[in-house]
Amino acid sequence: IEPATPWPGPDPRPLVSFNVTIDSLGLTCMPSHVLPHKFNMELPPFLQILADRGYGLVLTDFQGPKAAYAAGRANGRAVLDGIRAARAFTPAGDPGPLFSGSRVVQVGYSGGGIATGWAAQLQPVYAPELTGVLVGSSVGGVPADYADLFDTMDGTLASGLYRAAVLGLAREYPQLYPLLNDTGDVVAHQLRDACASTNTVGGLAPFPLSALTDVDPRTDPTVIEVMARNRLGRADPAHGADPREVPTGPVQVWHADATVPMGPGPGSSQGPGDTFVPEWTAHRLVDEWCAAGADVEYTPVAGEHVTGAYTAVGPALDWVDARARGVPITTGCR
CATH class of the missing domain: 1.10.260.130 (434 Repressor (Amino-terminal Domain))
Structure with a gap:
């Protein structure tokens, strides 16, 4: 997608890979079919906000022709292939590809977080040419270990x-x-x-x-x-992982966390946290990536697994915005 909103520059228009929460087993559930044909109330307004901010967008049917929901390694490779395709695409009549010189950032939640996390982890091995190009991965509500x-x-x-x-x-x-x-x-x-x-x-x-x-x-x-x-995090050679499977670009991990107050003031009640994908699994993912040398920022948000996708829209997209615009990030883990 090339939005109508102009990009002010001076750098080329950035490209954001928005990895939809597909969570499905049918080919008619894929983004390429759903977005042009159906009204989807389940989808937080990531796509609309990103387009309004002027980003180029790529949405990949990352579950593939088998609709292999939750097959993390395959989903991650498909996201990287989608980024490759978008960067190489030249519209008819244009002198060259739209996004060949663009910074690339990716974002996804839950099932889309599986694909986003795996794309970040597999990138140095599967798509090494994207090192320094994929400048950020925002991973939300990800079930790292089934x-x-x-x-x-x-x-x-x-x-x-x-x-x-x-x-x-x-x-x-x-x-x-x-x-x-x-x-x-x-x-x-x-x-x-x-x-x-x-x-x-x-x-x-x-x-x-x-x-x-x-x-x-x-x-x-x-x-x-x-x-x-398909366990995201520490690359375990005993299960066929390559030790080089460590995100090269900075990562934001965001999760509905019970430590986040639900309202203003010191007496506000605590949120329930993610009861389906507990926050301690996200903490462990952060710890494992950090121990492997990745730059990771953890962002707790209010709510539980469903509402966390909405309460995180602001902090997740602000982080994506900063990475796409080349704002420097503090290295290490926070």
């Missing part, structure tokens, strides 16, 4: 999204499919084209993953290996 979420999502109101995430992983790692029992086969078939709204409402029937399989998903070695392969 194994941590058995107690908070599996069998709870969030179980619909958790089921969909496991089925999305299976599309990239088909060794998971033989673990499904007859019920699991039926559920996988029924949900084969489900969009985020259906997967979210599916939590009203909060049956656990154990109903879909005859193995214990917490201890089965195949499940453990797939989840470990």
